[in-house]
Amino acid sequence: MNFMQRLATGVATLGAVLALSGCERGAPFERPPVDSVQSGYRGTGMLQVYNPRILEPQIEANQPPAALPPAPSEGPKASQVYQNVKVLGHLSTAEFVRHMTAITAWVAPNEGCVYCHNPANFAEDSKYTKVVARRMIQMTQHINVDWQQHVSNTGVTCYTCHRGQPVPSKIWFTAAPQKKGADFIGNKNAQNTADQESVKGASLPYDHYTEYFKEAKAIRVAGDTALPTGNRSSIQQGEFTYGLMMHMSDSLGVNCTYCHNSRSFGDWSQSPPQRTTAWYGIRMVRDLNLEYMEDLTSVFPAERKGVLGDVAKVNCATCHQGAYKPLYGAKMAKDHPELTTLVQVVAGAGAGGGAGDAKAVKAAADAVAGAKPAGR
Numbered sequence: 001m002n003f004m005q006r007l008a009t010g011v012a013t014l015g016a017v018l019a020l021s022g023c024e025r026g027a028p029f030e031r032p033p034v035d036s037v038q039s040g041y042r043g044t045g046m047l048q049v050y051n052p053r054i055l056e057p058q059i060e061a062n063q064p065p066a067a068l069p070p071a072p073s074e075g076p077k078a079s080q081v082y083q084n085v086k087v088l089g090h091l092s093t094a095e096f097v098r099h100m101t102a103i104t105a106w107v108a109p110n111e112g113c114v115y116c117h118n119p120a121n122f123a124e125d126s127k128y129t130k131v132v133a134r135r136m137i138q139m140t141q142h143i144n145v146d147w148q149q150h151v152s153n154t155g156v157t158c159y160t161c162h163r164g165q166p167v168p169s170k171i172w173f174t175a176a177p178q179k180k181g182a183d184f185i186g187n188k189n190a191q192n193t194a195d196q197e198s199v200k201g202a203s204l205p206y207d208h209y210t211e212y213f214k215e216a217k218a219i220r221v222a223g224d225t226a227l228p229t230g231n232r233s234s235i236q237q238g239e240f241t242y243g244l245m246m247h248m249s250d251s252l253g254v255n256c257t258y259c260h261n262s263r264s265f266g267d268w269s270q271s272p273p274q275r276t277t278a279w280y281g282i283r284m285v286r287d288l289n290l291e292y293m294e295d296l297t298s299v300f301p302a303e304r305k306g307v308l309g310d311v312a313k314v315n316c317a318t319c320h321q322g323a324y325k326p327l328y329g330a331k332m333a334k335d336h337p338e339l340t341t342l343v344q345v346v347a348g349a350g351a352g353g354g355a356g357d358a359k360a361v362k363a364a365a366d367a368v369a370g371a372k373p374a375g376r
């Protein structure tokens with residue numbers, strides 16, 4: 001082979017290698033340069049590495065929709081006019097209809113009001129989606145009121161998770177247990193299974209969601225002394241921690257050093273405040289899954305459930321979707337005070353109305369006709 005031939009073969013081989021690595025796991029090869037932003041003390045290596053080409057479409061995809069104009073709070077209350085309101089009865093009917101218009105756009109823009117309602121009778125709870133939605137309103141209020149250590153006054157709306165679709169794009173189910181066959185193949189404990197999205201394809205145990213976002217297994221398992229002095233945590237427990245950390249980094253689109261000084265991962269005094277926010281986030285996610293999602297198990301139809309019959313659940317990505325703050329910190333909740341306050345349900349509220357009901361409901365539907373989706 002002469003020099004030119006060898007060069008050509010070399011270039012072709014390099015091309016093939018690049019093409020192969022490009023195809024791997026569907027992630028395109030990203031050419032440099034990447035930007036790095038310092039996020040900690042100088043000399044500690046606390047840098048965030050960003051690729052502007054990935055970031056740009058990501059920022060575009062995370063823009064909040066425009067807010068609806070505010071509605072007057074005067075006039076009769078929803079609880080006086082409608083028949084079956086249990087959570088938002090304190091709103092004026094105008095505010096109530098504004099809320100209905102907003103959740104339709106956030107959760108079911110293509111399907112419209114009928115995604116949750118029987119158009120012949122808006123008061124009845126015959127569709128499971130309406131029952132779920134009522135609980136979701138309460139869950140959103142609970143996040144905004146009781147979890148400010150995590151969501152601050154930025155808060156969340158339905159859009160934070162749903163992004164214009166009935167089923168949020170980032171959810172999880174408990175993984176099916178390993179098929180064991182004969183016992184001599186041992187128990188690999190959900191490890192070394194190729195191509196698991198939850199651990200970004202690493203050979204770590206992949207069902208860390210169940211361990212930490214449903215159960216409350218210990219995350220901090222590293223010893224804090226140089227010599228073994230009684231820490232009985234296994235390597236596998238450490239690997240579960242790493243799986244969780246991969247999920248958290250990936251969900252927020254950050255490196256480990258966004259929350260840790262890598263000279264001592266466990267030391268809180270060397271960690272930036274974001275790590276504390278994340279600590280609350282882990283507890284919040286667990287709370288939402290146990291108190292709201294699991295509670296709805298019997299309401300959801302079988303086709304919405306996982307292989308073990310469990311309900312879809314929340315993780316960090318459900319809200320964050322690759323951004324360090326969901327929607328890059330856009331404050332959507334402030335335009336929806338009905339989602340940032342908890343109102344005690346008054347017994348008997350919502351049983352008002354009577355003869356006027358059909359008219360009131362028609363008026364509500366008319367008020368949104370013309371607003372998309374028209375005629376539903």
Ligand code: HEC
Nearest residue numbers: 082083084085086087088100113116122123133134364365
């Ligand atoms: C994502 C589900 C969902 C969508 C979509 C939805 N609603 Fe509702 N709707 C609810 C829930 C939940 C309630 C009960 C609220 C409560 O209990 O406080 C309700 C109650 C109502 C009521 C009160 C009925 C009564 O007499 O009790 C009216 C009227 C109403 N919605 C109108 C609409 C209109 C008009 C649209 C379309 C613009 C719409 N809704 C879209 C979930 C939804």
Ligand code: HEC
Nearest residue numbers: 103107129132133136137140157158161166167304312313
């Ligand atoms: C923290 C994230 C989160 C927030 C905030 C949230 N949801 Fe959900 N929602 C979920 C998850 C997870 C599911 C389960 C997915 C499924 O249906 O399989 C779900 C399911 C639903 C469903 C059932 C859809 C279907 O077709 O099965 C409705 C309706 C719904 N949510 C309405 C709402 C409304 C209305 C709000 C705001 C008041 C809201 N959600 C806020 C996470 C969220």
Ligand code: HEC
Nearest residue numbers: 219220221222245246248249255256259265266275278279
């Ligand atoms: C969004 C913030 C955040 C990111 C990003 C993050 N961590 Fe963590 N990390 C935490 C929090 C919070 C804890 C403690 C959890 C608890 O106690 O519930 C923790 C705990 C740990 C521990 C256990 C320390 C001990 O005391 O045993 C290790 C190890 C660790 N992280 C490594 C990593 C690695 C490696 C990465 C990158 C793949 C990473 N972390 C990314 C927030 C983060």
Ligand code: HEC
Nearest residue numbers: 150151152154155248274277278281282315316319324325
């Ligand atoms: C219900 C939606 C929701 C879920 C689920 C959620 N977060 Fe957040 N998170 C938010 C909101 C909203 C903010 C913005 C708060 C603010 O503006 O200070 C935030 C902020 C943060 C921040 C602070 C970022 C900064 O630069 O100040 C960290 C770190 C974080 N979240 C980590 C996590 C981790 C880790 C998880 C999963 C264990 C998680 N979040 C789950 C809604 C959520």
